[in-house]
Amino acid sequence: MAYVLVINSGSSSVKFQIVDPQASASDKPFVSGLVEQIGEPQGRITVKHGEDKWVVQRAVPTHTAGLQEAFRLMDLKGVGPTQIELSAVGHRVVHGGMVFSEPELIIDPVVTMIRDLTPLAPLHNPANVDGIEVARALLPHVPHVAVFDTGFFRALPPAAALYAINAEVAEQNLIRRYGFHGTSHEFVSSQVPELIGRDPKHTRQIVLHLGNGASASAVANGHPIDTSMGLTPLAGLVMGTRSGDIDPGIIFHLAREGGMTIDEIDNLLNRQSGVKGLSGVNDFRELRTMIDNEDENAWLAYNVYINQLRRFIGSYMIALGRVDAITFTAGVGENDQHVREDALENLTMYGIEIDPEKNALPNNGPRVISTDASTVKVLVVPTNEELAIAQKSAAVAEKARAAGLY
Template sequence: MYCLVINSGSSSIKFQIVDPASAATDEPLASGLVEQIGEPSGAITVTINGEKSREELEIADHTVGLKRAFELLDANGVGPTQLEFFAVGHRVVHGGKLFSEPVLIDAQIESMIEDLIPLAPLHNPANLDGIRVAREILPDLPHVAVFDTAFFNHMPPAAALYAINNEVASEHDIRRYGFHGTSHEFVSQQVPKVLGRDPEHTRQITLHLGNGASAAAVHNGRAMDTSMGLTPLAGLVMGTRTGDIDPGIIFHLAREAKMSVDEIDTLLNKKSGVKGLAGVNDFRALREMIEQDNSDAWLAYNIYIHQLRRFIGAYMIILGRVDAISFTAGVGENDVEVRADALADLELYGIKIDPERNAQRSSDPRVISTDDSTVKVLVVPTNEELAIAQKAAVLTQA
């Protein structure tokens, strides 16, 4: 039996057909992307058993896009009318304080997700669109919401709360929620398996480094701290986001540059980070610029690494003892130099990367530290879709 996993964005829908019993590195049976929803020219790309096909058409809304995607799957024998699905799993970015576990979706849950839109105005509305469309098209299947913030819901109060007025924080639900939780949880569960350790006695730092980036401190399977906060803007330097900055910069820009709240929001979320410093946010392009001695690219890279090392150091102190540090997501899994530079000159702390192991390319989880490294360093490919399918299977007892 299979799970249909849906990740709905404002103008796109990603989906996969996943067997929850698959290995972490297995390819899904089918996957697809509906893009440019609401634009004059859209497209649907479907990949089945490694074979890719693409159809260009106008996609008026999410309903049109998802229905057509299902028709293409049906035409290839892997759609809802041919395969036996046990559930539809939905990625939902923000669960607020309400959701710390996956839930079966009904009208009340939809309403609760809608109530959380002020905390994630760019993400939850799109996630909700995907839920409503899929429930309409596939009404006889259980639909499961899996929340990005859930893994961090029970962090210690010292890590979760900000030092601002209690009444204001309580009234407006201000706290550190964290994001990429499905990825951090999945990777942190894989690490003990790779190392042959008891997960209940493993302290680790997980580094999800993609265009969005976050770090987490995980103590015996539980999140103790994370770099993102009320929103995904906080923490590490990212592709287009600033990461942590002095909040006074916002007031300064409003007063001195006469920028509006929306202009500052756009600046910090979409025009900053590596892109704001170097003009590109793809690390492959950044690497090419560095090799050409571009000073802006080199500065952007150094700021990125400096901030990453700050969080690694902080989490080493918070955990007290670190058994493993793992890299995941696009940059973490593929950029050899980022991994080496992030953990350079830390032999005193028992961290030693093996250059040959680090340079190897593989889709499998692997150790890249030396045999005598006290702290094991790993590359662990993330698989959020598989994680969502597995959580849906547990909830529906499939």
């Protein structure tokens, strides 16, 4: 069995899994792990294999040190990448810009191009490059593949992709709607037609990826026609710590009247806004506890969140013309029955009706939660971005071997 090592390298952490690309979406990875608090005085490295879990707490000064220690720990336990048959290493890369629309075999020029896209994703692409460079050094004889979060939305229709600003300015500065969470939206939307018994080429659906980051997409016959995130992952839905869509004039107001710098506004909108900015917490489990305890700020934050979610659902219903399915995925979407119920409340006139008993069932794989009478099927489909990345990476690696590159 040939596995794929999937790496998601962030600014202060590295998540990784060793995945069988032939596995089902519900199968657990062979190995999973996390390197966290990179660059801080006390770091933590966790590796899980089956029922076993190993933890090392020590300073992790760099991504290199963190991955080296994670590999050492896996090797010590006999489950390291060099001890199994590894067909590829797949890297999640947040921003592919206008350059990358498909998964790409990583060679030196590709690394350079990903680094050159840093102005479009200053918090993400540099960390992605760090993970690529470290893994290539540790596993030099295995094909490495970049899978781009923006890839699925690369071919959005111009009416959805372009902003109504000066065209020359937009072109010079690469300003357009790129969309994010594309790997998740593609993976989930591809599962839906079979679940509802429709031809993928004739299925119109809305996918709601609701986690700490949140995004919505309208997908017609396998192709996205709109998505909520934009030039950056800040746009669209209200999120855990991000504002989502706001009047752009607020930024000018905060600079002129509030005396805030660009960096301060950036921090405000990305890290101190959203549900956290309104309630003080960004975890929906904590928010629900606060709501149950009649906390007014928590209730307000929840209502703002739901209101924005319903606005996007409504606009995508119009954009699609006919909706066959609405699907919830990611941490909040898969596990919070109240969000699902409230997002689609009082929409029976549009053929949308949730079954309360089905909706209340615990998250245990893909399922339909609408009533039999609902003409629009409502589903919960767990996302599995790591499996999607593994499958894409294995396919690219196979082509590279067939071409004699490995």
